[in-house]
Amino acid sequence: MIVFLHPRSIRRARNRRFPLSVLALAAVLEGREEYEIVDGNIDPDPAASLGRVMRERPARALCVSLMPGPQMVAAIGLSRWFRASYPHVPIIWGGYFPSLYPDTALNAPYVDVVVRGQGEDTFLELLASVGQASACGGFQPSALRHIPGISYRDQFGLHVHTRDRGIRSPGDFPWMPYHSLREPHKYLARTFLGNRTAVHQASYGCPFRCKFCGVTEVAGGRQKCEKPERTAAILTKLQHDFGIDAVQFYDNNFFLREDDSAELAERIGPLNLQWWCEGRIDILLRYSDRTLAALRRSGCKMIFLGAESGSDEILRAMDKQLTSSQTLDLARRIRQFGIIPEFSFVIGNPKDPDTDLRTNMQFIRKLKSANPDAEIIIQHYTPTPHPDGMYGDIDDKIAFPKTPDEWATPRWYNFTVREDPALPWLPRRTKRLIDAFETVMSCRWPTIQDSRLSRWARAMLKGLSWWRYAFNCYKWPRELHLAQMVLRPRDPRVESL
Ligand code: B12
Known part of the structure; x- marks a missing residue:
């Protein structure tokens, strides 16, 4: 039994999307081993769900997917809690954060192995070695050495990065098991x-x-x-x-x-x-x-x-x-x-x-x-x-x-x-001007991606900002910040569609 954790990555519930990273890994496990997905974008209390899973069918590894930002912050708290609660279960991190910063991830005592880059093949090879090692309560470095695309600590605590793994087409892997999500319609x-x-x-x-x-x-x-x-x-x-x-x-x-x-x-x-x-x-x-x-x-x-x-x-x-x-x-x-x-x-x-x-x-x-x-x-x-x-x-x-x-x-x-x-x-003033220019642009032309923004709210943002754009006057757009606080238009830089 394997448990996948997809920590919360979104700021608003309406931005929920299929957690493709863990679905891709679950796809290669189908028919080989049981698994459970805990998704913090849906689940209000992922720690409680992990606890329930471990009581019902103890997992032999916790696999966490994370990208930099809010998801990484959520992953830290949950991984630390999991390590304290189940000290003998290995914790594997994968996704953009540990792939970009493998040494940093390994400096955390609650991360045992990092999977870098595309995960499917590496994950299957790694699980085979967890199987062998679980009898002695953890990974055996000698079993990991030959798996491309991973990073781990050896018996002296030194970081080992195996060679990179080549990539394969997503078409080489099985279809994603969307129905294994608890509430697929919510995505x-x-x-x-x-x-x-x-x-x-x-x-x-x-x-x-x-x-x-x-x-x-x-x-x-x-x-x-x-x-x-x-x-x-x-x-x-x-x-x-x-x-x-x-x-x-x-x-x-x-x-x-x-x-x-x-x-x-x-x-x-x-x-x-x-x-x-x-x-x-x-x-x-x-x-x-x-x-x-x-x-x-x-x-x-x-x-x-x-x-x-x-x-x-x-x-x-x-x-x-x-x-x-x-x-x-x-x-x-x-x-x-x-x-x-x-x-x-x-x-x-x-x-x-x-x-x-x-x-x-x-x-x-x-x-x-x-x-x-x-x-x-x-x-x-x-x-x-x-x-x-x-x-x-x-x-x-x-x-x-x-x-x-x-x-x-x-x-x-x-x-x-x-x-x-x-x-x-x-310089701070340049940064402020970049932000101010962005604010004026996004108010002057509210994105069509924002289907919730009413017609009058759009008109108001445009009306308040047109003169700034017309006269190249971007500094200190306080009135626009206020309007954005009240009307809360979508920000495509940080939100999904
Ligand atoms: C979807 C997405 C989002 C969504 C997340 C929705 C969700 N479901 O959680 C939203 C819109 C919220 C988002 C936000 C952000 N994102 Co984003 N996002 C993506 C995007 C477009 C797709 C990721 C994806 O699902 N791919 C599909 C799956 C199948 O692929 P994958 O994630 O790479 O997973 C594979 C491997 O990484 C690995 N793997 C992944 N997890 C695990 C776990 C284990 C245990 C193992 C073994 C393997 C493994 O195996 C998987 C299968 O091969 C990528 C760009 C891209 N195309 O990759 C950017 C990307 C990941 N995001 C990025 C960034 C920067 C952000 C933000 C920080 C941007 C911001 N301004 O705030 C925020 C932070 C959000 C957060 N940390 O919580 C960057 C990360 C790199 C970087 N520059 O740091 C990317 C690469 C975009 C880019 N080109 O720069 N993002």
């Missing part, structure tokens, strides 16, 4: 796309190596995709079982190959789904008009695209392999197909954050005039470990925390959720 959300929105990830990783992105470190600059036929079959089943009418694709780079995209559009057309996904500007620009029209017909409503910067010099420093004119070209071109582009920007180049901000403010204004429907997401540059060195040459200018507990302190928590990265190279 179908009302969004701007539909009343029953499901989530799916049809690929793993990304072949680009943008130097600000955590995916390169975790997936090693590779991407593997499932066949369109399988994606369509899974969505058909989700529609049959749960009546889904919309999908949010989690892929880092959904449109890798044009022929696959065109085939998928054709296959899912009859399901009448509305969908959202993430793509690359350069790749979409290469698509024919015919494919773009087919994507829209098949329900593609909005695409999240990393524009990142309006400066070509900065785009080169980021290793983005994109130019700012490509962003403008796509903004204009995609409009005629009725697909809304959601352009994301990473502002605050460590070498000259002020110039970076001003260049981007100008560029974003140009982009909005090229396509007024385009939505804009503004993020501060918040570094994450990168195999080629972090964007901005800041490897020696920032020291990440050495323990999960330190990551959970307000200083580092605010860093991970990008609220206040408190970076040595980002």
Whole structure:
């Protein structure tokens, strides 16, 4: 018996989505061993549920999935409690947080093994060794040495990182057992796309190596995709079982190959789904008009695209392999197909954050005039470990925390959720101006993703902010903060759709 823990990752109940990471692992266990999923996004008291599971059918391992931010904070408390209550049961951490910071995770006494990157194969091999070792009350380091993709402490307490594991297509693994969730219907959300929105990830990783992105470190600059036929079959089943009418694709780079995209559009057309996904500007620009029209017909409503910067010099420093004119070209071109582009920007180049901000403010204004429907997401540059060195040459200018507990302190928590990265190279006034510009933009054009925001609330936000945008006057938007506090519009930077 294995117990999976998916600690709470969302701030609002309406953002609940299928916990795909633990479902992917449960899928490979089906038919081999019993398991139970405890999901903090649904369960008001995950510790009580873990206790119940352990009383009924004691588990031989606790497997925790976590990404940086709120989920990591919840994972710390629950793992510590579990270790104190069941000291002989091994605790395995996997997901983006331990994959990015394996040494940090292993510095916690309640973490025995870290699984780095894609989990399915590693997890099965690891469980085989828990089976052997459980007789002696823990893992045997000699059994772990040959498993790629893990990190653990050896008998001297030293950290061992085995070699990275290559990635496989999600299509190589069994379908996810959605019905093993206690209340699967609770994961179908009302969004701007539909009343029953499901989530799916049809690929793993990304072949680009943008130097600000955590995916390169975790997936090693590779991407593997499932066949369109399988994606369509899974969505058909989700529609049959749960009546889904919309999908949010989690892929880092959904449109890798044009022929696959065109085939998928054709296959899912009859399901009448509305969908959202993430793509690359350069790749979409290469698509024919015919494919773009087919994507829209098949329900593609909005695409999240990393524009990142309006400066070509900065785009080169980021290793983005994109130019700012490509962003403008796509903004204009995609409009005629009725697909809304959601352009994301990473502002605050460590070498000259002020110039970076001003260049981007100008560029974003140009982009909005090229396509007024385009939505804009503004993020501060918040570094994450990168195999080629972090964007901005800041490897020696920032020291990440050495323990999960330190990551959970307000200083580092605010860093991970990008609220206040408190970076040595980002002057407070520049940071304030980035935030102010973001506030004005999000009020001047409230996102269409916010289906709950009433018409008058929208009009009010627009009315209060138009003059600021018109006259380039962003500083101290106190009246907008007040309006946001009262009207609580959605913030696409931190919330799911
Ligand atoms: C869905 C999602 C969310 C949802 C979470 C919903 C949920 N169900 O909990 C929401 C919107 C809440 C969210 C928020 C945030 N997210 Co997020 N999110 C994602 C996203 C799009 C998909 C993750 C996913 O489910 N993938 C599908 C599953 C199958 O893959 P997986 O998670 O990688 O799991 C595999 C392996 O990691 C491993 N594994 C995972 N867990 C475990 C556990 C064990 C025991 C084992 C053995 C293996 C294992 O095996 C799995 C199968 O192969 C990823 C991007 C991406 N496509 O990966 C970003 C991503 C993980 N998020 C990220 C970030 C930064 C955040 C935020 C901090 C952003 C913010 N501004 O606040 C917040 C923090 C939330 C929190 N900590 O609680 C980053 C993390 C990297 C980084 N830069 O630090 C990513 C990679 C986005 C990015 N490109 O930068 N996120």
